[in-house]
Amino acid sequence: KQEVTQIPAALSVPEGENLVLNCSFTDSAIYNLQWFRQDPGKGLTSLLLIQSSQREQTSGRLNASLDKSSGRSTLYIAASQPGDSATYLCAVPPSGGSYIPTFGRGTSLIVHP
Amino acid sequence: NAGVTQTPKFQVLKTGQSMTLQCAQDMNHNSMYWYRQDPGMGLRLIYYSASEGTTDKGEVPNGYNVSRLNKREFSLRLESAAPSQTSVYFCASSEKAGTGGYEQYFGPGTRLTVT
Numbered sequence: 001k002q003e004v005t006q007i008p009a010a011l012s013v014p015e016g017e018n019l020v021l022n023c024s025f026t027d028s029a030i031y032n033l034q035w036f037r038q039d040p041g042k043g044l045t046s047l048l049l050i051q052s053s054q055r056e057q058t059s060g061r062l063n064a065s066l067d068k069s070s071g072r073s074t075l076y077i078a079a080s081q082p083g084d085s086a087t088y089l090c091a092v093p094p095s096g097g098s099y100i101p102t103f104g105r106g107t108s109l110i111v112h113p
Numbered sequence: 114n115a116g117v118t119q120t121p122k123f124q125v126l127k128t129g130q131s132m133t134l135q136c137a138q139d140m141n142h143n144s145m146y147w148y149r150q151d152p153g154m155g156l157r158l159i160y161y162s163a164s165e166g167t168t169d170k171g172e173v174p175n176g177y178n179v180s181r182l183n184k185r186e187f188s189l190r191l192e193s194a195a196p197s198q199t200s201v202y203f204c205a206s207s208e209k210a211g212t213g214g215y216e217q218y219f220g221p222g223t224r225l226t227v228t
Binding site for chain 1: 158205215216219
């Protein structure tokens with residue numbers, strides 16, 4: 001059974017810092033990996049999707065990398081801003097069968113001015 | 114496009130009452146999902162529908178039923194609500210993204226309290 005772990009569980013940083021959030025998974029037979037953002041009291045918003053054949057994806061100040069063989073993905077946030085404060089979740093679906101992702105429990109990020 | 118919509122946004126029930134949570138998507142996706150999110154437990158899959166006319170149990174299906182009414186709509190029913198079903202419920206849908214891989218989209222959630 002796939003297990004997805006996100007470290008750290010919580011992070012508090014001053015504005016302007018570059019951040020790395022980690023996502024690790026136990027089964028490397030994945031279809032893709034998706035990073036989400038969740039604001040308090042809201043739903044999940046997709047940030048980046050990395051296909052299993054890709055190494056990284058970029059969107060603005062966000063860069064996500066994927067190393068399938070080691071079971072790891074990182075989400076890099078450059079020049080963090082208070083508006084980046086949210087919970088970040090990663091999700092990993094299996095490469096075969098139904099598309100049912102396993103979610104990590106998330107990293108709660110606070111960026112203070 | 115509205116994406117994935119859910120109704121109601123908030124609901125308070127008494128133990129034993131029943132209700133149906135509604136979900137609709139306008140992206141022509143085949144797959145739809147119901148999750149619950151609880152503090153310290155993360156997201157847990159309740160039921161899943163790979164396509165219109167099919168449904169499958171997820172990790173925590175007990176106490177729930179679902180209906181895939183058509184390709185757009187997927188409802189979740191609580192027949193006899195219990196305090197343990199107090200949670201935030203999310204509906205999601207997925208289909209292949211433009212880059213060639215599946216991507217999930219989530220609704221805003223329904224916050225349910227059972228007293």
